Amino acid sequence: MPDFLLEIGLEEIPARMILAAQQELATRVEMLLREARLLEDSALIRSYSTPRRLAVRVTDVITLQPDIEEEMVGPSWKIAWQQESFSPAAAAFARKAGVSVSQLRKVITPKGEYVGATVLRKGESAQAILMAGLTSCIGGLYWPKNMYWRAGKPERFVRPVRWLVALLDEEVIPFSFAGYTAANLSYGHRILHGPEAVTLANASAYEDRLKSAFVLVSPEERRHGIRKALDRVTRTVGGARWREDEELVETVVHLTEWPTVLLGTFETEYLSLPQEVLVTVMRDHQKYFALEDSNGELFPHFLTVLNTEVDAEGQSIIRHGNERVLRSRFKDAQFFWNADQKSMLTERVEMLRNVTFQKDLGSYHWKTEQNLTIAETVSKILADRGKVFDKSALLQAVLLAKTDLTAELVKEFTELQGIVGGLYARTQGLGETVAQAIYSQYMPASMEDAIPMTIEAQILGLVDRIQTIASMFSIGNIPSGSRDPFALRRAGNAIIRILAESQMPLRLEELIAAAGQAQDHVAPFLRERLSFYLRETRQFSYDVIAAVLATGDGDIPDICARCEALTTVRGSANFMAVAAAYKRIRNILDQAKESGMDWSSEEKALLREPEEIALTEAVSRLSAESDVLRQKRAYQQALESIAGIAPEVDAFFTKIMVMTTERPLRAARLQLIETLLSSISGIADFSEIVIA
Amino acid sequence: MSGQLTNPLTFQELLFRLQTFWASRGCVLQQPYDVEVGAGTMAPETFLRVLGPRRYRVGYAQPSRRPADGRYGENPNRLFKHTQFQLIMKPPPADIQELYLESLTAIGIDLRRHDLKFEEDNWESPTLGAWGIGWQVMLDGLEITQFTYFQQCGGIDLDPITAEITYGLERIAAFLQDVESIYDIVWMRDPVTGAEVRYGDIRLEEELQFSVYNFEYADVSHLWEHLRLYETECQSLIDGARVLENSKDRMKIGRYPLLAAFDLCLKCSHLFNLLDARGAISVTERVGVIARIRALAVGVARAYTNQQTAAGKE
Structure with missing residues (x-):
């Protein structure tokens, strides 16, 4: 069984796009072969990528599709068989099917009798199928950003295509794309191998042949190699480890074809800069790994991943060059840091008048004032509920939170906003609580990021974001579809996360109200963010979320606890029975109400049937019990005790006719089931639960 | 080294x-x-x-x-x-x-x-x-x-x-x-x-x-005035080119001074940069001024393309 190899040679693909494209190409090639029945069960699909290529190799490709027999159905038997022989219509069908008239026969289908034939379909060669299918395999690849490069703009692709390889073992499949026709010529590392083509004798030689041209085509191999090399080089610095950074490893994996690792050094004087600044420069701007000791303190060293392998002299040249760049960047940072100390954060509040928050709303000074008002309101609610926090530190942090936007260091390294403010607050002696709050105000920055550690920072984060959302909504900047230019959904998600994970005694509605005049769209928007959080982060199912959100507006931790309990209990037979009864009771009561019945003042004494009495007792037991459990937020136990009355409920509805014509009795029964309903409500609306 | x-x-x-x-x-x-x-x-x-x-x-x-x-x-x-x-x-x-x-x-x-x-x-x-x-x-x-x-x-x-x-x-x-x-x-x-x-x-x-000049001496009101003058002249050349577009006279089209219009657009861009350095453009105004210069650049580019086609150069 031959191997198939496809390689697309490109000018350097953006690192962030490579992995997804590699996987998509593999899937597309596999689909092409699988749909054409050209894959043996034993077939293996391997995919590769470097900045300059995407490739797929498939083992055990079937060279020729097996012939298949297919049943064809023609005109109805009545038309095909006339006067004891096949009609001209039947003959026409036979020609179309490629069989002789004598091979026609009657087939019986559910729709009636027809003429039919068994047709032999000759299998096509893998060569032919690949030839026909590869162009669209490549052309259809998704890229986040495309470009044109050829005159007449015949195709868009991520970067210009520079060669194509397609081999079935040693045989070339000469399909074309982007002006190139596939051959058996690939290209090696730009420098280490040079511009000459690399001939691939056959598909299975791909990895080894490219390795001899200084290209490791497997990103796994490069990833492994880079990690090992980082470890090895780090060992030359006593007591050091490289700061783990999966994202950065991924980036350098996709920036290199032949990675090696080099250690560089910077002057210890720069260690006086905060490590956040040093790491940002090294990581975000230079793609260097930081070295640290076991306490996380930085060493004056860095690791850079090269896309080449050089001799000792080359190493010293490259090291020197990288150190030169880093030194000038650190020098800049140090300059900005020192320059920034000339104005205290407290003096910068006024400067915020010149920094626009949003042109139709106002400056960051305006925003700060708004934030302060909201912070006062929220503080009061929390204080009333006995939450302990440092209010004056909080208000100080809110006041100074945005002042670092006027700092040179933040203008240079925008990703350090907040962090720089926090560091300056600490340096300027504003106290650890204030500094922490400013420092971590933008957390969580992503779904994975943690929420801020301190309550003051959490409150600042909530206040700042609700102000942003409410004010943006007030001028019509409401996210819709994929349009969310102010990242308000992310702000909303952060609010939900902080409320859910901080256990702060503050309800979403209260936070929204604190942001000022009622905003019609804000509440639904944040409820949608809440559903999103319950669904995507907490993985609750749709019906559980709907059931819980339909009942009671507890705070978010309470909502989470109820979802949790409902998810655990919902599978039990007893619970399902009660949930089903819940719907039934609601229907009965709705009907009764609609027909104008009144049952408010009836006597329980009228109830005499054993099932009625049993249920009455069960309900009063349950009411007492589940109230206590609900108070304690022991929702799972509460739901279990609700489920526990399933036998009584079941017996009641089996034996008892609620809507009896005897009015007083009917009223008493209605009253009973209404009490039942209210004692099992309050945690969730069970009618939302999908019963399997 | x-x-x-x-x-x-x-x-x-x-x-x-x-x-x-x-x-x-x-x-x-x-x-x-x-x-x-x-x-x-x-x-x-x-x-x-x-x-x-x-x-x-x-x-x-x-x-x-x-x-x-x-x-x-x-x-x-x-x-x-x-x-x-x-x-x-x-x-x-x-x-x-x-x-x-x-x-x-x-x-x-x-x-x-x-x-x-x-x-x-x-x-x-x-x-x-x-x-x-x-x-x-x-x-x-x-x-x-x-x-x-x-x-x-x-x-x-x-x-x-x-x-x-x-x-x-x-x-x-x-x-x-x-x-x-x-x-x-x-x-x-x-x-x-x-x-x-x-x-x-x-x-x-x-x-x-x-x-020193860019940050301290450049006269902001004059810069705005220069910007306005260059912009007006550039725009009127662009407008004139539009009028010519219906003409069949290749010579007349070919001699129309769009290259000069582009110089005026460059002047505007530089004046914008000077105003920016002087801190004279608020963040709010910034977007607006960029849009004005962009309108000139786009206007010249469009007129120039048409001119090249109409004058038979392309």
Whole structure:
């Protein structure tokens, strides 16, 4: 069984796009072969990528599709068989099917009798199928950003295509794309191998042949190699480890074809800069790994991943060059840091008048004032509920939170906003609580990021974001579809996360109200963010979320606890029975109400049937019990005790006719089931639960 | 320093080598454009030549003025005016990256002893209505070149596509000569006496005085007034071109001064940069002024394209 190899040679693909494209190409090639029945069960699909290529190799490709027999159905038997022989219509069908008239026969289908034939379909060669299918395999690849490069703009692709390889073992499949026709010529590392083509004798030689041209085509191999090399080089610095950074490893994996690792050094004087600044420069701007000791303190060293392998002299040249760049960047940072100390954060509040928050709303000074008002309101609610926090530190942090936007260091390294403010607050002696709050105000920055550690920072984060959302909504900047230019959904998600994970005694509605005049769209928007959080982060199912959100507006931790309990209990037979009864009771009561019945003042004494009495007792037991459990937020136990009355409920509805014509009795029964309903409500609306 | 060339290129030799290299690859060599521009891309040899179907290859050094980047000659890495070597290939040959690597060898960079990466970096100029796809070329961690495939210019979709290669000459020279400050770059070395003229000898005063002017003296109300005057004149030329569009008179169309209109647009762009450096443009106004200049650039680009077609040049 031959191997198939496809390689697309490109000018350097953006690192962030490579992995997804590699996987998509593999899937597309596999689909092409699988749909054409050209894959043996034993077939293996391997995919590769470097900045300059995407490739797929498939083992055990079937060279020729097996012939298949297919049943064809023609005109109805009545038309095909006339006067004891096949009609001209039947003959026409036979020609179309490629069989002789004598091979026609009657087939019986559910729709009636027809003429039919068994047709032999000759299998096509893998060569032919690949030839026909590869162009669209490549052309259809998704890229986040495309470009044109050829005159007449015949195709868009991520970067210009520079060669194509397609081999079935040693045989070339000469399909074309982007002006190139596939051959058996690939290209090696730009420098280490040079511009000459690399001939691939056959598909299975791909990895080894490219390795001899200084290209490791497997990103796994490069990833492994880079990690090992980082470890090895780090060992030359006593007591050091490289700061783990999966994202950065991924980036350098996709920036290199032949990675090696080099250690560089910077002057210890720069260690006086905060490590956040040093790491940002090294990581975000230079793609260097930081070295640290076991306490996380930085060493004056860095690791850079090269896309080449050089001799000792080359190493010293490259090291020197990288150190030169880093030194000038650190020098800049140090300059900005020192320059920034000339104005205290407290003096910068006024400067915020010149920094626009949003042109139709106002400056960051305006925003700060708004934030302060909201912070006062929220503080009061929390204080009333006995939450302990440092209010004056909080208000100080809110006041100074945005002042670092006027700092040179933040203008240079925008990703350090907040962090720089926090560091300056600490340096300027504003106290650890204030500094922490400013420092971590933008957390969580992503779904994975943690929420801020301190309550003051959490409150600042909530206040700042609700102000942003409410004010943006007030001028019509409401996210819709994929349009969310102010990242308000992310702000909303952060609010939900902080409320859910901080256990702060503050309800979403209260936070929204604190942001000022009622905003019609804000509440639904944040409820949608809440559903999103319950669904995507907490993985609750749709019906559980709907059931819980339909009942009671507890705070978010309470909502989470109820979802949790409902998810655990919902599978039990007893619970399902009660949930089903819940719907039934609601229907009965709705009907009764609609027909104008009144049952408010009836006597329980009228109830005499054993099932009625049993249920009455069960309900009063349950009411007492589940109230206590609900108070304690022991929702799972509460739901279990609700489920526990399933036998009584079941017996009641089996034996008892609620809507009896005897009015007083009917009223008493209605009253009973209404009490039942209210004692099992309050945690969730069970009618939302999908019963399997 | 170990391994660097013992006698690295002077600043002017660096320029010679690049010019010689690209001339030998079939490029026209042009002189710098003599109207202030913020980048080589804004010179008409790029902005106007990339429009329309005609093939073109050109290389030129372009002093690029960015008033806000001025540092009174005190910062070793930042300049008000730096020099770009700008290369345009329309359409780009298939081996353009290899040619670029050869050009690095031509300026004395032994690629076998350096680390070279093409990292994604797309370019966009809102004031020019232009954008492209490409890379920053990193050599030992230093960005030495911006490499862009133009997709749009003056709001017009381009066909054919042009490749633009922009070398930052001061950076490259400081790297080759291994000096910490741009002002220490050897600009020229007397072949007889070996006496050196440094970058600072030639340019420091200019950096200082223009920083002073740009940040302290430039009269804001006059700048706004100049901007308005240049804008009005540019716009009226664009309007005039629109009137001509229905004309059948090729001669009349061909002599219409759109190149002058573009100079006026460049003036506006530079005035905007000066106002920006003076801190005279609030964030709110900024977007609006950019839109005004963009309207001029787009207007000229459109009119120029039509002129080329109508005058039968394309």
